[in-house]
Amino acid sequence: MKLKNLPLLLFCMVITHSYGQLVSGKVIDSDTKLPVSGAVISLGKKQTITGSFGDFRIPASGGDSLRIVRFGYKTYTKLVINPMDAIKVDLEPAKIVIKEVIIHANREREYKKDSAYNRQFYAKQFNYKGPTVMDAFVHHIPKNTSELLSVDVVTLIRALTKKSTRAYKFNKLLLRDEKTNYINQKFSHGMVSKVTGLRGDTLSAFIIQYRPTYAYAQKATDYEMEVYIKECYKKFLKDGFKKNELFNASRKDSVIFRLN
Structure with missing residues (x-):
């Protein structure tokens, strides 16, 4: 065997060995170093999603590119050669670096632009409905009274178990993230800090503790949101800041979606 073929042979051996194994890793925010949950992990035709601590495991398919997509982050890609190595x-x-006044004036327009792109990218997942129980009942043109209605057992089972499927969970996760991002742009760190003067952990605790509902964020104008923040700030000063407030408040919205 010629030595010039040795690298190719070794590469093929690694690729073959990688089938059937799992690629594991952890995704964190490069700025805050906090875990990034809800990121979509793709490797070949396989997909999964990061957990609440940013961790993931996905079957290796050999020599494929790992692709990580999360709303609000740059897409990450990496060729996986050795699935044994934790990633x-x-x-x-x-990030978009523009003047603050432009951000304030156009943040809803930017959100709509990002949301439209997200819905286009995940169109199939956003539009997922799944079968209903009524879909399982098939109507017939009656020849006799016994043929008025029949039941499609397979459709009935799919309707009763759809909430445990990856497609259903992913659909709910996308819808939840869309609402979360809308609240984030209306009740942003920048706006809250500007109105209250809060910084750091105290700002984070305030934002989590007094986070408005999606319904309120939809109907509130910028002025009404500022009034809401001022009223909440008065209450925040009266109640005082507790050391464990940030941790306790952050648990209110903690939801773990398992797609497998």
Whole structure:
């Protein structure tokens, strides 16, 4: 065997060995170093999603590119050669450096633009409905009274178990993230800090503790949101800041979606 073919042979051996194994890793925010949950992990035709601590495991398919997509972050890709190595990914936030006044005036327009792109990218997942129980009942043109209605057992089972499927969970996760991002742009760190003067952990605790509902964020104008923040700030000063407030408040919205 010629030595010039040795690298190719070794590469093929690694690729073959990788089938059937799992690629594991952790995704964190490159700025804050906090875990990034809800990131979509793709490797070949396989997909999964990061957990609440940013961790993931996905079947290796040999020599495929690992692709990580999360709303608000730059897409990450990496060729996986050795699935035995745990992967640590620093996901970089997508940043737009423009004047503050432009951000304030156009943030809803930017959100709509990003949301439209997200819905287009995940159109199939966003539009997922799944079968209903009524879909399982098939109507017939009656020849006799016994043929008025029949039941499609397979459709009935799919309707009763759809909430445990990956497609259903992913659909709910996308819808939840869309609402979360809308609240984030209306009740942003920048706006809250500007109105209250809060910084750091105290600002984070305030934002989590007094986070408005999606319904309120939809109907509130910028002025009404500022009034809401001022009223909440008065209450915040009266109640005082507790050391464990940030941790306790952050648990209110903790939801773990398992797609497998």
